[in-house]
Structures are given as C-alpha cells and as structure tokens.
Amino acid sequence: MSDSTPRPSVVVVGGGVAGLNAALYTARAGFETTVVNAGESILRRNGHLENVPGFPAGVNSRTFLDLLEEQATEAGADLVTGEVVSLRRSEGRFVADTAGDEAYAGDYAIAATKSNPGYLDGFDLDRDQHGSKTYVRADDRGRTDVAGLYVAGRLAAEPHQAAIVAGHGAKVGLSVVEDSDVPYYHDWVAPEGYFTGRGRDVPPGVEEIDEGERAERERDAMARMREAFDERHPEEPTMHPSVADDADE
Structure with missing residues (x-):
C-alpha cells in the first residue's frame, strides 16, 4: 500500500487469542487497527497450555498471551483498555463506546469477546442461545448480516480451544482484508x-x-x-x- 493510499481502519472488541490474531493480520496488511480490551483473557486461568502448535512440552498461558500482545503491537495494532458498552454506526463507520466515555472508530469492526454480545444490541443480528452463552451467527469467515461487522472466536460459536480460536481470529482478520479494496495476495x-x-x-x-x-x-x-x-x-x-x-x- 503506497503512502498516498488512505489506510482502512478496524476496531477489534476483545483482546483475547481470537481478537489479537485478527488484529495481527489486519495490522500487517496496513490497516489502522485498534484493539479494545476490557480485562484479562480467560486463557490466563489456564494452568499449563499443552495443545497449541509448536510447544511440544506446553507453554505458560500467560507467557503465550504476553507474546501475542507484543506481536500484535509490533505489527502496528494499538491496544487500549476499556469496556465496550455499545457498538454503533456513525457516518458510515463503526464506533465502539466504552464505559469510560471513550470512543474508538473503524471502517470495519470485529467482535471477539467471549460470549457477552450485549454491546451489539444496536444491530439486527441472529443469535443462538446455549445455556448462559449467547453466540452471534456468521458465515465461516466471520461475516455477519451487517456489512463490515465480523465476529471471531467464541462469540462465533467456535470451540473453546486456544488453537482453534487463534486460527479463526486469523481467518476473520484476513476476511476483513480481502473484503476491502486493499490489494492483497498473501501475508x-x-x-x-x-x-x-x-x-x-x-x-x-x-x-x-x-x-x-x-x-x-x-x-x-x-x-x-x-x-x-x-x-x-x-x-x-x-x-x-x-x-x-x-x-x-
């Protein structure tokens, strides 16, 4: 992408494994990427992470998450702390409003929280309820019925496994890139x-x-x-x- 080409932007709600991997791919493709995270990933509850590729003896899940954050940041993503209470459209963009009265905007939005989609109530989205968990329906690339709005990881009903939601987050990030007008072949x-x-x-x-x-x-x-x-x-x-x-x- 040339310096004269306006860079698309994306706001990612949720800084767990899925959200960070989505952000990694959009940032590396040149998108202005903001990750809004309300708190620690549920993966930090893990005693020892033993089923992600590349670690035959397992890996400390907190080290794993720290490295994911560093990788996304070094790719160009901006990681901010805040609880998103609503996601809305304004002047053709998505705006994530936080409980602290901050607002983060993007041409695209990726919802990558665990399974609490109340902040998406302003959109007419199909949802599935499984016990206490609510999931948002999307295609296999994370696209919802709202153009430009994607869901990744657990919120898209992906299995509760780090390797799987990591891959799904990456796939959704690539979907955003491929659905844009940005020239792109492979990362x-x-x-x-x-x-x-x-x-x-x-x-x-x-x-x-x-x-x-x-x-x-x-x-x-x-x-x-x-x-x-x-x-x-x-x-x-x-x-x-x-x-x-x-x-x-």
Missing part, C-alpha cells in the same frame, strides 16, 4: 528471488528478503524467545471467580 515473507527470480513482481502483502536480512531476523527471533522463556512467568493462574469468591467468605 508471507519469501526468500529473495522467489518471485523476482521468475520475472514476477512481488505480490501485495508479500515481502522478499535476502540472506543477510533472513539471518538477522532469525537471530532476533531466537534472542526474543530466549528472553521470553528464560524464567518462569511471575503471575499465577487466575482462579475461577466462583472459587475465588468462596475463598473470600
């Missing part, structure tokens, strides 16, 4: 010559890097991972609220 870092060596232009969203750049990025990645896993995470798992309440009595 991919390719070795130098992969496209240009065949006389092709590097497609939108793709980057070619030479051997020196590849080695530097790999060294940086190794150093970041060593730092992240050098010591145990200082925070303990968050206990279920009902257990915590009983302990206080």
Whole structure:
C-alpha cells in the first residue's frame, strides 16, 4: 500500500487469542487497527497450555498471551483498555463506546469477546442461545448480516480451544482484508528471488528478503524467545471467580 493510499481502519472488541490474531493480520496488511480490551483473557486461568502448535512440552498461558500482545503491537495494532458498552454506526463507520466515555472508530469492526454480545444490541443480528452463552451467527469467515461487522472466536460459536480460536481470529482478520479494496495476495515473507527470480513482481502483502536480512531476523527471533522463556512467568493462574469468591467468605 503506497503512502498516498488512505489506510482502512478496524476496531477489534476483545483482546483475547481470537481478537489479537485478527488484529495481527489486519495490522500487517496496513490497516489502522485498534484493539479494545476490557480485562484479562480467560486463557490466563489456564494452568499449563499443552495443545497449541509448536510447544511440544506446553507453554505458560500467560507467557503465550504476553507474546501475542507484543506481536500484535509490533505489527502496528494499538491496544487500549476499556469496556465496550455499545457498538454503533456513525457516518458510515463503526464506533465502539466504552464505559469510560471513550470512543474508538473503524471502517470495519470485529467482535471477539467471549460470549457477552450485549454491546451489539444496536444491530439486527441472529443469535443462538446455549445455556448462559449467547453466540452471534456468521458465515465461516466471520461475516455477519451487517456489512463490515465480523465476529471471531467464541462469540462465533467456535470451540473453546486456544488453537482453534487463534486460527479463526486469523481467518476473520484476513476476511476483513480481502473484503476491502486493499490489494492483497498473501501475508508471507519469501526468500529473495522467489518471485523476482521468475520475472514476477512481488505480490501485495508479500515481502522478499535476502540472506543477510533472513539471518538477522532469525537471530532476533531466537534472542526474543530466549528472553521470553528464560524464567518462569511471575503471575499465577487466575482462579475461577466462583472459587475465588468462596475463598473470600
């Protein structure tokens, strides 16, 4: 995307695994991305996360979430704290209003909270009720009946598993990009010559890097991972609220 091309914007409600992965993909595609998060992800209740790809011995869920936040931020997403009490349309954009009287706007909106969609009451959306949980109906790419409004993760009735909602969040983020007018092929870092060596232009969203750049990025990645896993995470798992309440009595 050239500097003269206006960047689309997206507001993501919910900063858990699904929301952060959606934000990662929109931010990397050049969208102005704001993630509004009311509190800690439910994944921080996990004792030890043992079923996400790439961690054969498992991973501390709080470390995992910290890294997701860092990754989204470094891609360009803006993470802010606030409880979204309503999502509405104003002058052709989506506006997320918070309990603290802040407002965050975007050309697109992704609802990625767990299963509490009261802030979406201003839209005519089909919903499914399963016990105490409410889900919003959408297609398999997270598109709702409201143009430009998407749902990701648990709110879209995806299984309550980190790897699954991570993938769904990424898929929804890509849906936003692909549904926009932004030229886009894949989010991919390719070795130098992969496209240009065949006389092709590097497609939108793709980057070619030479051997020196590849080695530097790999060294940086190794150093970041060593730092992240050098010591145990200082925070303990968050206990279920009902257990915590009983302990206080």
